[in-house]
Amino acid sequence: MSLKTLSEARVLVVGAGLMGAGIAQVAAQAGHVVRLYDTRAGAAEAAKAKLAQTLEGLVAKGKLTLEAVQATLARITPADAPSGDIDLVVEAIVENLEVKRALFAELEALLPPEAVIATNTSSISVTALARGMKAPERLVGMHFFNPVPLMKLVEVVSGLGTAPEVAQAVFDLAARWGKTPVHARSTPGFIVNRIARPYYAETLMLLQDRAATPELIDACLRAAGFRMGPCELMDLIGHDTNFAVTNSVFAANFFDRRFTPSLVQQELVDAGFLGRKSGRGFYRYPDGAPALPIMAIASPRAARLVVHGRGALAERFAASVPEAVRELDSDWVGLATDGRQLRLTDGRRAADFGPGAAVFDLPLAPGGDIAYAGDAATAAWLTRLGLTPRAVADLPGLVVARTIAMLVNEAADAVQQGVCNEAGADAAMKLGVNYPAGPFEWLAYWGADAVATLLNRLDQHYRGERYRVSPYLK
Ligand code: NAI
Secondary structure: OOOOOOOOOOEEEEOOOHHHHHHHHHHHHOOOOEEEEOOOOOHHHHHHHHHHHHHHHHHHOOOOOHHHHHHHHHHEEEEOOOOOOOOEEEEOOOOOHHHHHHHHHHHHHHOOOOOEEEEOOOOOOHHHHHOOOOOHHHEEEEEEOOOOOOOOEEEEEEOOOOOHHHHHHHHHHHHHOOOEEEEEEOOOOOOHHHHOHHHHHHHHHHHHOOOOOHHHHHHHHHHOOOOOOHHHHHHHHOHHHHHHHHHHHHHHOOOOHHHOOOHHHHHHHHHOOOEHHHOEOOOEOOOOOOOOOOOOOOOOOOOOEEEEOOOHHHHHHHHHOOOOEEEOOOOOOEEEEOOEEEEEOOOOOHHHHOOOEEEEOOOOOOOEEEEEEOOHHHHHHHHHOOEEEEEOOOOOOOOHHHHHHHHHHHHHHHHHOOOOOHHHHHHHHHHHOOOOOOHHHHHHHHOHHHHHHHHHHHHHHHOOOOOOOOOOOO
C-alpha cells in the first residue's frame, strides 16, 4: 500500500454523535475539508448547527475570531452517503463489532486503495475489526477522549494487520491536530482503560473489606493529586459503564483474576444506583460526598523524637519537628517518639510491628488528608507533621500506596507486553485521565524495590493473582 502523508487529507467522519462531532471540529480547525455522515437522518446537520453555536459562543468570549469560525464551518459538509473522494475516514459510530465491520466493507468498495480507515473504538479489538477487510493494513485505531476538542490524548492503536506506516501517518496527523498521540498495541483496554483499572479496583477492595468510607478514600486520593477520588469518579462515569469496561477487560484477558470485577459495584448496578445520572451512587446527588469531620487534636509531646530514614519525606519531617534527632541509616522512614513508631507503609500492617507501632500512607503531596492505622497519638503526630490524619483499617498499603503500586504494576505489565513504552504510558495517563503524574514517574520517585515489596505483601495478605508482581519490575 502506498501512503502519502495525511497532512492534506480529505476527511470523512462517519457517525455524527458526541465523538464524531468533536472529531469533525478538530479536523476542520486544522484545515481539512471534512464530510460528516450519519445514518440517522438530520444528525450531521444538527451536529454542525450545534458546533456553529458553540464556536460562535467562543467568538463572543473573544477566544476565537469570527473569520476562523466561519472558515472552520465552511470546511464541514454534512453528507447523505459516504463517497470515494476521501483520503482518511474516521469512524465514530455505535460500539458494535458487526456494524463497524459492515461499514468498513462498504467503505472499502468506495475508497481509493491508499485511503486510511481510522476507528475511534474504545473497547473493540482493532485486529478483530480488520478481519474480513480486503486491506486490513489500512485500518488503525485513532482513539480520542471525550470531550475531543479539549482532551489532548490520542491512542494510535495498531492491530496485528495494521501497516506501521499507516499507524505512523495517523500519529503524525494527530500531532498536527494539536494532540499528543501515543502508539498502542491493540490489547484489551488499550493503554488508559487498562492501566486505570486499579484506580477503581483498589478502592472497591477497600470498600469490600469495610476498611474506609468512600468519602475518606476520595479525600486521600485527592490529596495525592488526583483531580477526582475514585468513588466520585465512578459516580460521574456511571457504575453501569465503569462495571462494563471492567468486565470487558476481565473477559478479554481470559478471566485473569487480576482484573476480577467487584461485588460492591455489581450491587450498585443491580440497585440502579448508577451515580450522578440516577441521583445516587456511592453518594446522593446533587449534594455529592459529605464533608469529612475536622478533628480537634491536642499537641503531642515526647521526651525524645527521632526522624528515621533518608529522602525527601524524611527531610520534610525533619523540618516539621526541628527538635528531632536523625537516624539516617534506619531501614524505615518515619518518626519515633518515646517507645512509639510511626512508619511509612511498606506493605506491612501496624500489627506486624507489635504494640506502639502505627503506619501511615504514602504522602505524595506535602500536606492534606493521609490514611493511617494507629491510635489517637498517631493522629496527633501526623497533624504535627503537617498532614490531616484519617483513620482506616490496618490493611497492607493503606489507600494511596496500594493504589499507586498497582497503577505502576499494571503500567509495567503493559510495557512488558509491548502495548506501549514508558513515555507513552506516562503521557496517556496524564492526558487521558488527568493523573497528576505518570506511572513511571511514580516508579522513579518510589523505586522498583519498594513497589515490588509492597505488592508482595499485598499478595501475601490476599493471595490470588491480583497483586502478582510484573516481571518488568523484577
Ligand atoms: P453516539 O451514540 O453519540 O454517536 C454515534 C453516532 O453514530 C450516532 O449519531 C448514530 O446515529 C451513528 N451511527 C450508528 N451506526 C451508524 C452507521 N452504520 N453509519 C453511520 N452512522 C452510524 O456515540 P459516541 O459516544 O460518539 O461514540 C462513538 C464511538 O466512539 C464508539 O465506538 C465509542 O466506543 C467511541 N468512543 C466514545 C467515547 C465517549 O466518551 N463517548 C470516548 C472514546 C471513544
